[in-house]
Amino acid sequence: MVETYQRRSALAHLGLVARAASSSTAGAGVIMSEVPHRTIVNVRGTASDVAFSSAVQTATGLALPSAANTVSNGGVWQIVWLGPNEWWITGPDGEAESLIEALRANFAGQHAIACDVSESRAIIALKGAKARDVLMRGVSLDLHPRAFRVGQCAQTGLSRANVLLHLVDDTPTFEIYVLKSFSDYLWQWLEKVAADFNLAVEA
Amino acid sequence: MLLIPCPYCGKRDEHEFTYAREGHIARPTNGEQLTDAEWAQYLFMRKNPKGVHYERWMHAKGCRRYFNVARDTVTHEIYAVYEMGQPAPVIERENGR
Numbered sequence: 001m002v003e004t005y006q007r008r009s010a011l012a013h014l015g016l017v018a019r020a021a022s023s024s025t026a027g028a029g030v031i032m033s034e035v036p037h038r039t040i041v042n043v044r045g046t047a048s049d050v051a052f053s054s055a056v057q058t059a060t061g062l063a064l065p066s067a068a069n070t071v072s073n074g075g076v077w078q079i080v081w082l083g084p085n086e087w088w089i090t091g092p093d094g095e096a097e098s099l100i101e102a103l104r105a106n107f108a109g110q111h112a113i114a115c116d117v118s119e120s121r122a123i124i125a126l127k128g129a130k131a132r133d134v135l136m137r138g139v140s141l142d143l144h145p146r147a148f149r150v151g152q153c154a155q156t157g158l159s160r161a162n163v164l165l166h167l168v169d170d171t172p173t174f175e176i177y178v179l180k181s182f183s184d185y186l187w188q189w190l191e192k193v194a195a196d197f198n199l200a201v202e203a
Numbered sequence: 204m205l206l207i208p209c210p211y212c213g214k215r216d217e218h219e220f221t222y223a224r225e226g227h228i229a230r231p232t233n234g235e236q237l238t239d240a241e242w243a244q245y246l247f248m249r250k251n252p253k254g255v256h257y258e259r260w261m262h263a264k265g266c267r268r269y270f271n272v273a274r275d276t277v278t279h280e281i282y283a284v285y286e287m288g289q290p291a292p293v294i295e296r297e298n299g300r
Binding site for chain 2: 068069082083140141154155156157162
């Protein structure tokens with residue numbers, strides 16, 4: 001755990017708080033912001049094993065998402081589908097250790113793992129009427145609301161970075177999880193594209 | 204550009220995948236008894252068919268899982284996609300190329 005007073009988010013060097021203060025979101029087609037310090041716990045296990053799925057449910061109060069490319073959403077936690085035997089549990093900052101402790105206790109005797117990967121990703125939130133148009137310039141997925149619905153997620157390539165896209169609501173708001181080392185590049189790429197759609201920055 | 208149906212994530216663009224060469228090649232369990240020629244056969248010799256090819260792909264930008272694909276090397280048509288460990292399906296083709 002990084003000492004809190006030394007801790008900086010991946011995009012802190014861009015001075016987004018100061019930029020947001022001088023940026024008006026009124027009439028903006030796209031609003032970009034960073035979601036700093038979200039807890040991400042990687043969980044792997046056998047989906048069809050009831051002991052495993054109930055272990056996750058006991059710890060988070062959430063069922064594993066049954067369908068591919070979907071997110072199950074609860075009050076505190078979200079479970080993001082990554083693969084047939086792999087998920088992320090995401091939630092508020094500082095909760096990773098207690099969650100992992102609870103998961104590992106429930107996983108006793110199982111072929112399953114829980115691992116804190118919070119510091120691996122930066123999260124960029126992209127919202128507004130033109131958010132889809134921005135993403136469409138760098139993604140090969142069909143992002144039409146009929147094909148990519150609220151609550152769906154997908155791991156794919158966005159420009160030259162590998163990302164996980166999550167459509168949070170129908171504003172639309174996308175959350176883009178990207179490896180921290182790619183976050184500066186991706187932010188700048190998004191900003192360049194979003195400049196065509198009246199961009200505003202939010203803290 | 205191929206549209207490859209990942210058995211886990213669904214149809215995705217070819218650039219999300221990496222090619223992992225011919226599938227269904229079993230490593231010999233009696234390696235110490237093989238002649239050099241037999242070992243070389245296992246290591247280096249691969250099919251290069253004009254027609255159905257059984258190969259592996261990995262969904263590198265998605266779920267990062269390997270899976271098998273039966274693909275036509277002439278038309279690029281994908282006949283079947285199936286999980287690792289499953290037997291290769293028999294593909295009947297119309298024109299018998």
